[in-house]
Amino acid sequence: MAATLPRRLTALLALLAAAVSVTLVASASPAAADPEGGTKKLRNALETAAKGYDQAKTKLASSKKRQTQLTEKLKQSEASAKVLTGQVNEVANRLYQMGRISTMSLLLNSASPDNFIDRVQSLDVLAQIDSGTLAQYQEDIETSKKAKIALDAEIIEQRKQVNVMARKKREAELALAEVGGGAAGGFVSANSPAAKAAPRNSDGSWPKESCTVKDPTSSGCITPRTLHAFQEAKADGFKRYTVCFSQRSSGEHPKGRACDFSAASGTFKNEAASGGDKSYGDSLAAYFVKNADELGVMYVIWFRQIWQPSTGWRAYSVSGGPAAVHTNHVHLSML
Template sequence: MILGAPAVAAPSDPEGGSKKLRAALDSAAKGYDQAKNKLAASKKRQKQLATTISTSEASAKALTAQVNAVANRSYQMGRISTVTLLLNSASPDDFIGKVQSLDVLAQMDSSTLAQYQRDIDAAKQAQTALTAEIAEQKRQVNVMARKKREAELALAEVGGGSAGGFVSVDSPAAKPAPRNSDGSWPRESCTVNDPTSGGCITPRTLHAYEEARSDGFKRYTECWSQRSSGEHPKGRACDFSSAVGTFKNAAATGEDKAYGDRLASYFVKNADKLGVMYVIWYRQIWMPSSGWRAYSGSGGPSAAHTNHVHLSML
């Protein structure tokens, strides 16, 4: 594990953008991710509700014949009284036997009707909830579209047009970072030691860093650093040098460029598993909502991100 400060030009602050831009991207990315998680949760509930409706309706249908029989018996026997039973009984024992039979029948009828009503109620309630979930999904789709637009408008400041990007089907698969039971990301702060500096990073950022290293991306990296804005001072970002040893004050070429391409592709492929907010590499930025877009940061290799891959985490 390589520690310490770089010997040459470390990425400067700002990294080819403004404080306003980074705040806008942060807001858009988090809003998009939250809406996406809510949409997924709603679809899951929709599936469960559909199963409840199907099961309840099938049960009610199966009880229909029994309910009809109960109705017929109630009509036929509704006028039978204790006096009638006594008059029509040959003996007290016969009377008691008839009363007991009617009591058992009444209990059976009551149980059947109660279950039938429960099935009908369950189906109605599930249908109402299902309608609400469909409306919720429409809301979240609209939120995702709005957040996507917000990100694109913010990126217009630094180019922002669609770009070819860096994607590889051969990228290794990272191990997923822990999520909450509802699929959302846990709120994290700068609480664990940063192995690349004397600062701190979030547990999720550490997980992404360690996964990248375990999958072969072991060149010089700097995560936490004291800057005026952005994710680095919050422990939610890392800069991965494309060169061996340290950051170079020159755009990557040859094998260094290929290494950066592979690393950027790796984080894109595993974005949902790791909790990636965005990736910047070689004048392009990737966000879950927009894919790869142009990012023409002004300045040297650090600002243009041609000498390192920048990773920001949710």
């Protein structure tokens, strides 16, 4: 009995040591525990606002493009109608002076064979002017009317999308207000490299993508657009330790639409970046901001600040360690 107790105690201590070991390993990967932006409610609100803003922005750009095309079409049709107005007036005056004479009377009044040929040619020209010119004139006038109606519709569409963008911006600001999301200085650099644009649909929108390609940073998967952003950043010199896919209960990482870029050159450090590591993070955050339209960036989080296209840089004062407040890595979420 006395020997049994020590054996049980030894087994219990072994189990306890294993549990402590697992806990230490988990805490040694601070980015893996990163909540991607506070609560699940906040992340969902930011995602909804960001996607709504991007869709409205895309529709606004398409409307402005159509407006430019319609304006040019209206300009051309009005210019053509103006030129034809003179010809139409000339036709009207000629018909008035000739009293809409018949073809037979025009030919019978010819005094010689040569004059007869001249009359035939005149009749042919008059017929072309009478029908072709008037038809073209009417077409140009109709085109102008339709272009003006379409332009009015585009103006209404643009006002609608501007209102949607303003509403989505306000939604993002309200969501961030819960974590102290006031205006912030942010990280911007005019010297950031230019990334190659990711593919878009013909209407300018982003293709719907799922987690279908191998993640080069883990054993999981990511979207093609996320892979493109990762590869572009790497090609432009941002090559430090990165993890994109990770299995979590919510957020963008398990969807393959997010990456965590370590500020340190080795792996994630459980401390706030400083010196060269801080400069690296600043440059990387600025890089994603500059290339947001080209890459399809939803938001960037770095050093207690979050950037979205609708709001710019805002304070991000969630509580927790370096991973939670994003002082040891740059978080990137993709549309």
